[in-house]
Amino acid sequence: MAYSKELHERARAEIKRRKTDAEYTAQQHRNELNTRYPEFQFIESELAKTGMEIVGVFASKDNVQERLATIRAKNTTLRNERKKLLKALNLPEDYLDVKYTCEKCQDTGYIEERDDERGVSYGTKYCTCHQELLKKYASEKMSKATPLELSSFDDFDLGYYPKQVGSSGESPYEVMKYVYDNCKDYAEEFALDSNNLYFYGRTGLGKTHLSLAIANEVMKKGYNVVYGSVITFLNKLEREKFGRTETFETEDILVDADLLILDDLGAEFSTPFVVSALYNIINCRIARGVPTIISSNLSLDEVKNRYPESIASRIMGKFKIVEFAGKDIRQIQNDE
Ligand SMILES: [Zn+2]
Known part of the structure; x- marks a missing residue:
């Protein structure tokens, strides 16, 4: 680590x-x-x-x-x-026992690695409670710039989405009601084997709001969530890779998070480093079987054109595509 x-x-x-x-x-x-x-x-x-x-x-x-x-x-x-x-005295039987937060290591943070059959000790290793804390602090540090608690499902207003039926046969309101309900269910039923999601739609349709709302709910359940823009994460990775920082934890943090939310895929400047770093993170998480949410303005065709087959095929094959609809909500809010 x-x-x-x-x-x-x-x-x-x-x-x-x-x-x-x-x-x-x-x-x-x-x-x-x-x-x-x-x-x-x-x-x-x-x-x-x-x-x-x-x-x-x-x-x-x-x-x-x-x-x-x-x-x-x-x-x-x-x-x-x-x-x-x-x-x-009506006191519980274990009233005098020391009640450790982690019974496994009795709050020492270390576990002895031993072979009981042979009676051999191989020394100590970090207990899972230490690992969990590392993940928690790391994700807090990583998401520090994002006010995760500011977006919730309750303050997502479906009223901004027009109810007129468009060429698709559905109104933006209907589409977004469906998206909203699905996101809410996703957050409520979140588990480490939840689906990967690819949020796609123009800027200002509520992708960031709903991903933050999911992050918020999932964190409340005690999971470790890392949220941030693709650009920010890639910049950090690049600085670490080229030795401009003293720590090298970003990759581990992104790969280890219970839920990783990558905002605004496609806004980054594409270089061989960026492409391989992106591929590496998405692929490692798929290999570990833990969920990732990506939000982007890029349609699947645009993903195919912009990224190599290795990345595009992962997104198309391993992510559930969620398409956002409607007029730019921020525009509507400004017009009022
Ligand atoms: Zn422990």
């Missing part, structure tokens, strides 16, 4: 904060019971003594097994008494 040091540090700091919080809460619970219930305090101190007794058994080496069994029995009895006491 080529995420920057800064993002790794943020993730480590957050996991550490989670661990401290979890342990603090458990300690608070214990303190509270110690202060309020002498019988709890008694059980706790007896339990602490059994720990010391076990150390003593190993030190003296006499009748080790027998003495250990006695101490263990005492320990079990005390734990049961503590359980009963919690129940009598």
Whole structure:
């Protein structure tokens, strides 16, 4: 993973904060019971003594097994008494346990890689919770310039689309009502295996609004969404590729996002670098089976003319085409 040091540090700091919080809460619970219930305090101190007794058994080496069994029995009895006491106080059985955000690594951020059969440890690796945080911070950073929360399905006004039936036999209103409903369903039912979408239509028909509305809903579900214009992303990739930055995370961020939204395909200046970078991102995401939404003014014929077969065939074969209709909404708003 080529995420920057800064993002790794943020993730480590957050996991550490989670661990401290979890342990603090458990300690608070214990303190509270110690202060309020002498019988709890008694059980706790007896339990602490059994720990010391076990150390003593190993030190003296006499009748080790027998003495250990006695101490263990005492320990079990005390734990049961503590359980009963919690129940009598109407507290949950796990009230004194440390409740980690991530049980897998107990909020350490690391998992041991080991072969249990052979009893061999291969060292540690980052836990998935660390990876998830990296993705979250990276997408926040990447989408920082876009006010994702400003567009919602609720403030999308279908009233701007004319109801007169056009040459296609449908009115822009009918077309857009269908598009709107589909986008809303898409966002509501979003999953990692959702379709890729290709939004196509002239400027000002609401493509950006609806992609942002989808981004907003999908993020609320806890998925990691990266949104931005093709030009911005390609500029970042180019700067990294030619060594004008210190970090090299853009490609990973774009490929790793749960949902990637590429706005305004076709506005970029076409160079061999741009074409291969675009192909690489679209193709890696298709290979990973995660969804991408592309919005563009280019019709499929224009895509075919402008991009090499490798890109055009991916868009035509792997994306669901969503065509926007109507007059430029911004124009209508300005005319009023
Ligand atoms: Zn973890």
